[in-house]
Amino acid sequence: MLGFLVRRLMTMLLTLVVISMLVFVIIQLPPGDYLTTLIAELQSQGEQVAQQKIDFLRHQYGLDRPMVEQYAIWVWGLLHGDLGYSFEYNKPVAAVVGDRLLLTVLLNFATILFIYAVAFPIGVYSAKRQYSWGDHGLTFLGLLGLATPNFLLALILMYLANVLFGTSIGTMMDPQFIDKPWSLAKAASVAEHLWVPVLVIGTSGTAGMIRRLRANLLDELQKQYVVTGRAKGLPSLRLLVKYPLRMALNPFVADIGNLLPSVVSGSVIVSTVMSLQTTGPMLLAALQSQDMYLAGSFLMFLAMLTVFGMFLSDVLLAVLDPRIRLGGRARR
Secondary structure, three states: OHHHHHHHHHHHHHHHHHHHHHHHHHHHOOOOOHHHHHHHHHHHOOOOOOHHHHHHHHHHOOOOOOHHHHHHHHHHHHHOOOOOEEOOOOEEHHHHHOOHHHHHHHHHHHHHHHHHHHHHHHHHHHHHOOOOHHHHHHHHHHHHHHHOOHHHHHHHHHHHHHHHOOOOOOOOOOHHHOOOOOOHHHHHHHHHHHHHHHHHHHHHHHHHHHHHHHHHHHHHHOOHHHHHHHHOOOOHHHHHHHOHHHHHHHHHHHHHHHHHHHHHHHHHHHHHHHOOOOHHHHHHHHHHHOOHHHHHHHHHHHHHHHHHHHHHHHHHHHHHOHHHHOHHHHHO
8 A cells, every 4th residue: 555655646646737837838828927017008008118127027027038947946945935926916926825725725615615515415315316306306306407517506506605695705704804814703704705605616516426326336236246235135235334335435435536627617607697706807907908827836836736636535435445556557
């Protein structure tokens, strides 16, 4: 198991290095840079900027250096906890981000917990009660969740939360707590506002997870070892938990790696629609203004979440199924 973990960690680190290169190249692909965008914006408003000042700012921000040198400076800063400098906000990225990274992690973590807590019992029930009224009803709700766009569901739930509960869901907390230090009152406000974005982002993921678990479990329940277990008189619950459910969990656990990027991408759209204080709206603004260090730091953070999700998925699969961690040794 130790060798398996070491191999996965080395793969994860190599993947992050490659992703950092791709991220830096991608944010450099649009023509010009932040200063080019700023100058064009000022000129459209009738203002003129002296070339001497442009050259000075480009040198001050390091935009006149080769791309390889800019990349090396950026990565070296990331390794030391320095996320770079935001041109648009004129302050370090860490100061700009503030609570947004924490709120993003909280939102994504709560959404994944919601997806698994809802999908697991419903998927098992639907497989055990195949073609029952409950199975048909839950299948209909699942298909409805897959078909409903996130942004539309967000608008509907924002209206219902305001009408039914008197909660103005337009941010992740009440306005008086924005940019304030954390306290019990602020945490309670975040908890009060959190359920709507979690429900919106998690709906499609829950529906898809239910369908996959149901299909996998139905396939296992038809196999010969289950028929043999029933013939030997094993209790239904014990037979379900000990054999077919465990085998059906492999794809369920493997979905952790795929779930994180889908949740993150969905949260960007929902955060923009609902004006949430997460990284989504700020990432879009940074990409539009070519604030490359701010955008690059956000993209690396999202990449780290995704790669960590894949690593966690691999480890849980290895614990759940010994064939995965012993596969290479068995071939030898």
